[in-house]
Amino acid sequence: MSPNTPREPKPPLIWANTLMFVLTLAIAAVAVPWYGLTHGFTTATWVVAVFFTGASGMAITAGYHRLWAHKTYDAHWSVRLILLVFGTMALQNSVFAWASGHRTHHLKVDDEDRDPYSARRGFWFSHIGWMLREYPSGREDFSNIPDLRRDRMLAFQHRYYVPLALLVNFGLTLLAGVIFGDIWGMLFLAGFMRLVWSHHVTFFINSLAHMWGKQPYTEDNTARDNPVLAVVTYGEGYHNFHHIFAHDYRNGVRWWQWDPTKWLIGALSLVGLTRRLKRTPAFQIQKALLAMEFTRAKARLARFPAETHSHLEPLRVRLAHEYENFLSAIADWARVKEEWLNEKKRVVMEQWEQVDLQSKLRDIERRLSLQRRRLRVLHAQLA
DSSP states (O other), X not given: OOTXXXXXXXXXXXXHHHHHHHHHHHIIIIIXXXXXXXXXXXXXXXXXXXXXXXXXXXXXXXXXXXXIISOOSEEXXXXXXXXXXXHHHTTSOOHHHXXXXXXXXXXXXXXXTTXXXXXXXXXXXXXXXXXTBOOGGGOOXXXXXXXXXXXXXXXXXXXXXXXXXXXXXXXXXXXXXHHHTOHHHHIIIIIIIHHHHHHHHHHHHHTGGGTSSBOSSOSSSSOOXXXXXXXXXXXXXXXXXXXXXXXXXXXXXXXXXXXXHHHHHHHHHHTTSEEOOOOOOHHHXXXXXXXXXXXXXXXXXXXXXXXXXXXXXXXXXXXXXXXXXXXXXXXXXHXXXXXXXXXXXXXXXXXXXXXXXXXXXXXXXXXXXXXXXXXHHHHHHHO
């Protein structure tokens, strides 16, 4: 661009959002430490603050995100109501606006013109900047949430969002302050400090989770898995998995991965309050992992200088052989899965036939798991 070429004017500020973020941050940065040093916070205030923080954060991850934006499970009306109340307390707009924007993000991920919070536009933009100005990519379009618009509970929240947000943020916080005899302490710590923390923890998923971490499942977008972020975001840090398997109710798919949102949804299913939990088949997960392993192994081989190619031929042969096995396993799985689905349609299917076909599927999944171990050894030799 020529120095004399005029720059495009920035979109106008969204003053309501800008003032909210500035004022809450100023109060959290100044009033909270001042009050803590001069008056101190009671144990009850800390307990309520931690509870409100966890409840509003989990309402975003379990409610706004996994229940409504992605429909990864169904929930009893009482669970939906609780998630809606504390999700409103998180002050991140209505479910309509949040879920619509998030669905657009997944559909147009990394598109600088259409992804509402594209990480390719930088940390500041994806973290908070996209909410401060009237960017075209952030314009509301509810055409992608026809299912949610039919929900009367969500429609009520959207219509009366501002008074409801004020009620749950100030009303519940002040009520707790009256009950425990610390109105100002509760307002500062369980109100403003909680809001700032919850906001930026959520925003890290749009920014840092697209910039910092590993990509074990796909490199088709910038999303990354990061166990550190998972700890502070209630399991949302396993973002690379989420972007390729968005309709799985889990983000931390391994049993040991920190994902309290997954555990909450699973625990509620045990007492019948959640149901139809969607899970990605283990084979599909193994397939994605192995596909990335092969892509990276081929890339490593290609980086070696030409004069070493003869020495690497045995490794090339092994890699080609493993890839053939990989394609064979995929074909076998598809064939057996089709057989299983066809058999399942028969009302009079015998129980032993189901068990036999499912056993074949598990055997193929074990083959892929063993193959991935062999690939790790191959990677070690290429390192």
